[in-house]
Amino acid sequence: MMSRDNFPHIEMVSNHSCLLTFSQVISEATSNYIALVTQKLTGLDGIIDLVPSYTTLLVVFDDDEYDRFAIFKALHQSIEAVDPNDFSLNDQRDVVIPVYYGKEVGPDLEDVAKHCQLSINEVIKRHSETVYRAYAIGFTPGFAFLGNTPDELHVPRKTTPRLKVPVGSVAIAENQTAVYPSVTPGGWQIIGRTPVNLIDWGCENLALIAMGDAVRFEAISRDEFLVQGGQLDGF
Numbered sequence: 226m227m228s229r230d231n232f233p234h235i236e237m238v239s240n241h242s243c244l245l246t247f248s249q250v251i252s253e254a255t256s257n258y259i260a261l262v263t264q265k266l267t268g269l270d271g272i273i274d275l276v277p278s279y280t281t282l283l284v285v286f287d288d289d290e291y292d293r294f295a296i297f298k299a300l301h302q303s304i305e306a307v308d309p310n311d312f313s314l315n316d317q318r319d320v321v322i323p324v325y326y327g328k329e330v331g332p333d334l335e336d337v338a339k340h341c342q343l344s345i346n347e348v349i350k351r352h353s354e355t356v357y358r359a360y361a362i363g364f365t366p367g368f369a370f371l372g373n374t375p376d377e378l379h380v381p382r383k384t385t386p387r388l389k390v391p392v393g394s395v396a397i398a399e400n401q402t403a404v405y406p407s408v409t410p411g412g413w414q415i416i417g418r419t420p421v422n423l424i425d426w427g428c429e430n431l432a433l434i435a436m437g438d439a440v441r442f443e444a445i446s447r448d449e450f451l452v453q454g455g456q457l458d459g460f
Contacts, residue, residue, distance in 0.1 A: 386412030391459025420455030
């Protein structure tokens with residue numbers, strides 16, 4: 226259960242932004258609370274942008290056109306109107322992402338299995354049977370930090386990051402998993418690839434996964450991956 230005791234803290238970050246801190250602990254309850262407040266603040270007069278993360282919400286506001294104290298008052302009123310233990314998020318979605326867990330697209334799959342003292346099939350089973358929550362969006366547009374991976378799949382990041390990680394690469398690191406939505410450097414352990422585009426530049430929401438979404442991975446065969454438009458090159 227989330228409590229309002231001492232939270233959220235509000236502190237100025239710049240002349241046009243403040244940071245709301247909801248907890249010191251990353252959890253589904255904290256993520257839910259942040260998502261609820263984000264919904265409440267969306268469209269509020271004077272608010273330019275909202276950037277939710279694991280335990281915080283960055284609020285960017287326009288104090289050139291709006292009175293700063295009026296904005297702060299509206300922030301407090303909006304927060305007070307939210308029940309932190311209300312889990313009925315109207316726009317929370319269940320997202321299923323197909324993944325081909327093949328060595329040709331998951332170059333770290335075998336090393337992950339050895340590190341975790343599991344077979345490759347056991348790694349795939351544990352990764353794909355878990356329902357994850359999008360705790361934060363960042364690093365690059367559409368990159369969703371998903372948690373938590375099962376304890377037996379906790380692995381460190383690579384000692385030397387790759388300079389180029391192919392689009393759609395599914396990876397794990399520590400207690401998180403993610404999909405690389407674009408070609409970028411990256412240090413996570415890559416165990417597969419999805420044929421699904423996580424970024425749609427013509428879509429209003431831009432990304433397939435949004436903060437607070439429930440995400441599950443579904444293992445597919447090599448043939449299914451190729452039929453759905455998957456690419457085997459990139460490494």
